Amino acid sequence: MSDGEASCEVADPQESVPSKETPAISYPVKVLYCPECSLPLEYCEFMPDAVQQRCRAWREKNQDLLSQEGVDIAALNLDDSDSANKKRQKRGGRGNVKAKQKKEPDVVKLARIPRGKRKFVTRVTGLATFDINLKKASKLFAQKFSCGSSVSGDDEIIIQGDVTDDLIDLILETWNEIDEDHIEDLGEVKR
Numbered sequence: 001m002s003d004g005e006a007s008c009e010v011a012d013p014q015e016s017v018p019s020k021e022t023p024a025i026s027y028p029v030k031v032l033y034c035p036e037c038s039l040p041l042e043y044c045e046f047m048p049d050a051v052q053q054r055c056r057a058w059r060e061k062n063q064d065l066l067s068q069e070g071v072d073i074a075a076l077n078l079d080d081s082d083s084a085n086k087k088r089q090k091r092g093g094r095g096n097v098k099a100k101q102k103k104e105p106d107v108v109k110l111a112r113i114p115r116g117k118r119k120f121v122t123r124v125t126g127l128a129t130f131d132i133n134l135k136k137a138s139k140l141f142a143q144k145f146s147c148g149s150s151v152s153g154d155d156e157i158i159i160q161g162d163v164t165d166d167l168i169d170l171i172l173e174t175w176n177e178i179d180e181d182h183i184e185d186l187g188e189v190k191r
């Protein structure tokens with residue numbers, strides 16, 4: 001049990017304060033260190049909120065000393081905890097979520113689906129993951145193959161007829177961002 005405790009021990013920020021730098025009144029002073037978090041004063045804003053609170057308290061108590069040293073407290077971004085919190089949220093929160101939701105290009109898949117005894121339709125999925133406008137793509141397929149073609153789902157186009165081989169060529173010709181490795185021919189599938 002005591003082993004576990006030892007390995008989980010978290011350093012107390014106060015313990016890590018080097019005493020020789022506390023409280024930064026030796027002359028000549030070049031960088032003022034915060035005795036609470038042991039960092040130069042301008043880095044206090046990057047400390048966890050609990051530590052920042054102590055940093056702020058220390059500054060308030062030592063305002064005279066700081067202004068004597070020519071430190072502009074207002075410029076240190078610490079005197080207003082609300083704005084500091086807002087900044088923190090912007091940095092960590094929404095941006096990351098958005099990035100995760102961004103779609104990565106996947107694979108364009110073609111499949112031949114039996115329709116009746118000798119007829120097939122060709123299904124294309126995955127074009128939308130390359131940011132391709134499905135309506136325009138469907139129109140293009142209809143023109144090139146002189147057959148019906150329609151957008152039939154979020155990311156699915158159905159072309160009337162078995163055009164798989166020609167379709168691969170057409171896709172490679174039309175969209176540079178798609179190369180052969182991005183196309184998978186599933187062969188004949190049952191819907």
Ligand SMILES: [Zn+2]
Binds near residue numbers: 036037039044047052
């Ligand atoms: Zn500090």
